[in-house]
Amino acid sequence: MNKPVADHLLRPAEPFADYHANQRQRLDAAGEGRAQDAGARVGISLPHESAVLHVTGTATYADDIPELAGTLHCALGTSPVAAGRLLGIDLDAVRAMPGVVRVITADDIPGVNDCGSALPDDPILCDGEIRFLGQPVFAVVARTRDAARRAAALAKQVLRVEAAEPVLTPRQAHAKGQYVVPPMHLLRSASGRDEAGIRAAIAAAPHRLTASLDVGGQEQFYLEGQISYAIPREGRGMHVHCSTQHPSEMQHLVAHALGVPSNAVLVECRRMGGGFGGKESQSAQFACIAAVAARLLNRPVKLRLDRDDDFLITGRRHGFWYEYDVGYDDEGRILGVTLQMVSHAGHSADLSAPVMTRAVCHFDNAYWLPEVAMHGYCGKTNTQSNTAFRGFGGPQGAIAIENILDSIARRLGRDALAVRRANFYGQHERNVTPYLQPVRDNIIHELVEQLQASSDYAARRAAVAAYNADSAVLKRGLALTPVKFGISFNVKHFNQAGALVHIYTDGSILVNHGGTEMGQGLNTKVAQVVAHELGVGFERVRCTATDTSKVANTSATAASTGADLNGKAAQDAARQLRERLAASVAARHGGQAADVRFANDQVHVGGKVLAFNTVISEAYLDRVQLWSDGFYATPGLSWDKDRMQGHPFYYFAYGAAVSEVVIDTLTGEWKLLRADILHDAGRSLNPAVDIGQVEGAFIQGMGWLTTEELVWHPKTGLLTTHAPSTYKIPTANDCPPVFNVKLFDGPNVEDSIHRSKAVGEPPLLLPFSVFFAIRDAISAAGGHQVDPPLSAPATSEAILRALAAVRQAA
Incomplete structure (x- = not known):
C-alpha cells in the first residue's frame, strides 16, 4: 500500500541529529585543542573573522559606508527590446523629473565606452546596437535614489528604437553559426588527433548511446546586489568602493572609461555580501558608470541596483546544450565518445571562453576516456551576457559524463556506481586526462x-x-x-598573488592581500596563516580591505584559488619578518637565528623565553624592518590554448x-x-x-x-x-x-x-x-x-x- x-x-x-554538535566533537577528537596549545594556528576551527560583525549587523558593506556630503544617486534607463537599433533618445522628460541633476549617455563617457573582460565587445552604455532587453542605455543622476529610479523608469517612453528578431537560445545561435568566440576542439585518440579514429572506436564498440541533454543556467542571487560608490579625488583621481571580486580589473576598466592612467584610480572592497562569480567581471559596468558620473559632476555618486534590475542587466551561469555519441562495452566502460557542447553565452564574450575551456577540461570528471572528441561552441544570443559562476564551467562539463554513465548503467541493467567505478582513473595507468595532464x-x-x-x-x-x-x-x-x-586559473598568468604584512610596535599585526572577502572565510584563513608563521594568537592579526593602492595587479578571487594564492603570498611576507626577528633576537640574546622558535606569543632563544611584544620592541629599537611584502606564483602550469593541451x-x-x-x-x-x-x-x-x-x-x-x-x-x-x-x-x-x-x-x-x-x-x-x-x-x-x-x-x-x-x- x-x-x-x-x-x-x-x-x-x-x-534529526545535532549535526554541528557532532562535527564539533569530531574536530575536538582530532586533537584541535592540543594543536592550538602547541602553537598551531592552522588546521583548527577558528570562527570567521567577521562572525560577530555579521550577526550583530555591524559589518560594513558598500551601502553601509557613510555617505559624504553632496552624494548623488544613479539609476539606469534600460532597453525595452531585446534586439535592434537605438534611433534616438528624447531626454527632456527625464531631465524635467524632480531631483534629476544630469542624464548621461554613451557620448558623455570621456574615455572608452567598453567594459569587456576578455574582449572589447561590451559597451558601458548602448551606443547604437541594442543587444538585450534590459541593456543600460542612459544613466540618471539625481539627489535621491528614489528620484533617480523614477526618472530612469521613463526609458520606455523616451527611447526611439527599431526592433529586430532576437536570438534567444543556444540552439538558435548554433544553427546560425553565431558565436562570441571561435569554437574550441579537443581530441585525444590512440590513432592520433584524428576524429575518424574516435568515431571508428565508437562504431566498433559492443554498445552505442546517442542522446542529447539540456542544462539550464543559474542566477548568482548574492544577498548584496551590485553596487559602486565613486568619490572624486584631487588631480583627476577617483576612489571607488565596489562590491567586486576583482578590484584590479575594476581599476583598469574605470581608468579606461575616465581616460586616465590606472594610478589615478583606487578601488576598495572590504567585503561582499556574496559574489559566486557574479562580481568577477560584471561589477565593472556599474563601477564605470558611477565613476563617469562622479567625474562629470565632481561629486560622489552611488549606484545600487535593486533585485529586478540586477537580474535584467547582469549575466549568470551559462546554460548548456549537449549532443553526444558514445561506444561502451558490457561492463559499461567507455571506449569512445564524441561530444558537442553549446553554451548560452549571451550578447558578448565576457568570460565565456574560459568557462567553455574549463567545461571541456572537466568533461572527464573522475573517468578515463581513451578515445574522446569534444567541440565547444559559445552561442551568441540577445540576452544578458553570461559570466562566471561558482564552478566556472566545470559543473557544466562534468554533468554530461555523469548523465552518460547513468544512462549506460540503466541500459546494461547494472548499478550506476559499479559502472562509474569501472571507468575511474587508474593509479599508474589509465591516468592521463584528454588534455594530457597526468592524474598523479x-x-x-x-x-x-x-x-x-x-x-x-x-x-x-x-x-x-x-x-x-x-x-x-x-x-x-x-x-x-x-x-x-x-x-588553478586556466589562464596561467592569473595564478599569482601579493600580500603586505605589518607588525606594529604594540605587537599587533595588519595584513593586506589581493584577495576579496565574500563571506567564504578567506581573510580568516590568511590571518591564521600569518598567526601560525609568527607564532602569535589569531586575535593579534587583522586583515584590511582589499585596496588596489596597496597590492597591485591582483587576480580575481575566483577559481577556488583565494586561499592558495593569497595564503602563500602572506606566508612569504610573514616568513621574511620571522627570519628578520630571529636574527635580531639571536644578535641580542645569543644563539643561532635558525634555533629561535616562535609559538604561543612567545619567542624561545638560547634557553630564554621572551614575550612576543618584547621582541618587537627590541627589534624596533634595533631598526629592524617590521613590515614586508610577499609574493607567490603557482609553479608547474602550462597551457596551449590552440591545441588545448598542457598542465592547466x-x-x-x-x-x-x-x-x-x-x-x-x-x-x-x-x-x-x-x-x-x-x-x-x-x-x-x-x-x-x-x-x-x-x-x-x-x-x-x-x-x-x-x-x-x-x-x-x-x-x-x-x-x-x-x-x-x-x-x-x-x-x-x-x-x-x-x-x-x-x-x-x-x-x-x-x-x-x-x-x-x-x-x-x-x-x-x-x-x-x-x-x-x-x-x-x-x-x-x-x-x-x-x-x-x-x-x-x-x-x-x-x-x-x-x-x-x-x-x-x-
Whole structure:
C-alpha cells in the first residue's frame, strides 16, 4: 500500500541529529585543542573573522559606508527590446523629473565606452546596437535614489528604437553559426588527433548511446546586489568602493572609461555580501558608470541596483546544450565518445571562453576516456551576457559524463556506481586526462570506498528497491556521484598573488592581500596563516580591505584559488619578518637565528623565553624592518590554448556524495531525505569553515539542478524569472533532515598552503547525486526499463514530463 503523500514527504528519513554538535566533537577528537596549545594556528576551527560583525549587523558593506556630503544617486534607463537599433533618445522628460541633476549617455563617457573582460565587445552604455532587453542605455543622476529610479523608469517612453528578431537560445545561435568566440576542439585518440579514429572506436564498440541533454543556467542571487560608490579625488583621481571580486580589473576598466592612467584610480572592497562569480567581471559596468558620473559632476555618486534590475542587466551561469555519441562495452566502460557542447553565452564574450575551456577540461570528471572528441561552441544570443559562476564551467562539463554513465548503467541493467567505478582513473595507468595532464594525486577509489561504507550504500540500495516495489505513487531514488576538480586559473598568468604584512610596535599585526572577502572565510584563513608563521594568537592579526593602492595587479578571487594564492603570498611576507626577528633576537640574546622558535606569543632563544611584544620592541629599537611584502606564483602550469593541451591545474580536489530522494509521481514534487558527503580539502586550514563551504555549495548546486529555472519570453526576450517571486532558490526547508558531511583525511601531494586544498568550487558538483537520485526514482516508475529524458533543472514540471515519457515507453 502507498503511504500518505503528505506524511511521507514531511517525515524525516531518520531522527534529526545535532549535526554541528557532532562535527564539533569530531574536530575536538582530532586533537584541535592540543594543536592550538602547541602553537598551531592552522588546521583548527577558528570562527570567521567577521562572525560577530555579521550577526550583530555591524559589518560594513558598500551601502553601509557613510555617505559624504553632496552624494548623488544613479539609476539606469534600460532597453525595452531585446534586439535592434537605438534611433534616438528624447531626454527632456527625464531631465524635467524632480531631483534629476544630469542624464548621461554613451557620448558623455570621456574615455572608452567598453567594459569587456576578455574582449572589447561590451559597451558601458548602448551606443547604437541594442543587444538585450534590459541593456543600460542612459544613466540618471539625481539627489535621491528614489528620484533617480523614477526618472530612469521613463526609458520606455523616451527611447526611439527599431526592433529586430532576437536570438534567444543556444540552439538558435548554433544553427546560425553565431558565436562570441571561435569554437574550441579537443581530441585525444590512440590513432592520433584524428576524429575518424574516435568515431571508428565508437562504431566498433559492443554498445552505442546517442542522446542529447539540456542544462539550464543559474542566477548568482548574492544577498548584496551590485553596487559602486565613486568619490572624486584631487588631480583627476577617483576612489571607488565596489562590491567586486576583482578590484584590479575594476581599476583598469574605470581608468579606461575616465581616460586616465590606472594610478589615478583606487578601488576598495572590504567585503561582499556574496559574489559566486557574479562580481568577477560584471561589477565593472556599474563601477564605470558611477565613476563617469562622479567625474562629470565632481561629486560622489552611488549606484545600487535593486533585485529586478540586477537580474535584467547582469549575466549568470551559462546554460548548456549537449549532443553526444558514445561506444561502451558490457561492463559499461567507455571506449569512445564524441561530444558537442553549446553554451548560452549571451550578447558578448565576457568570460565565456574560459568557462567553455574549463567545461571541456572537466568533461572527464573522475573517468578515463581513451578515445574522446569534444567541440565547444559559445552561442551568441540577445540576452544578458553570461559570466562566471561558482564552478566556472566545470559543473557544466562534468554533468554530461555523469548523465552518460547513468544512462549506460540503466541500459546494461547494472548499478550506476559499479559502472562509474569501472571507468575511474587508474593509479599508474589509465591516468592521463584528454588534455594530457597526468592524474598523479588520484584518491577517488579510496574516497568513494570510504563513503560507500559509511553511508551504507549497498543496504540502502536494496531498501530503496524494496520500498519502490511496495509503493505505486511514491518512488525513492539513490545515487552516488564522484568529483575530480582541477584547481588553478586556466589562464596561467592569473595564478599569482601579493600580500603586505605589518607588525606594529604594540605587537599587533595588519595584513593586506589581493584577495576579496565574500563571506567564504578567506581573510580568516590568511590571518591564521600569518598567526601560525609568527607564532602569535589569531586575535593579534587583522586583515584590511582589499585596496588596489596597496597590492597591485591582483587576480580575481575566483577559481577556488583565494586561499592558495593569497595564503602563500602572506606566508612569504610573514616568513621574511620571522627570519628578520630571529636574527635580531639571536644578535641580542645569543644563539643561532635558525634555533629561535616562535609559538604561543612567545619567542624561545638560547634557553630564554621572551614575550612576543618584547621582541618587537627590541627589534624596533634595533631598526629592524617590521613590515614586508610577499609574493607567490603557482609553479608547474602550462597551457596551449590552440591545441588545448598542457598542465592547466596545480592539483585536483576530490569528493563524493550519496543522496536519497522521494518523488510524488502524481505531482512531480520531491524531497531530499538524506545526503552523505565525503570531501577532500587536503589538510584543511580551518575545518569548520571548509565544512560550511561544502554544505553551502551542495545546497547551491542542488538549487541549480532542481528548482532554479530561468525563463525568457520566446518572442520579446524578457527574462520573466527576474525576482524572488518567480525564481526559486533553495531555502533552509530544502536542506535534508539527515546531512552528514565529513572531510577526507589526507594532505595535498602538492606544496599548497600547509598542504590544504581549495574548497570553494569543487563541492558544487556533489549535488549531481541529487539530480541522479531523482532520475533513479523516475526510472523506478518504469521498472528501470526506460532511460528518463530528464533535463536540468529537474523542476516538478520536468519530473512529470520525464515520468510521462517513461510510462509511455514502458
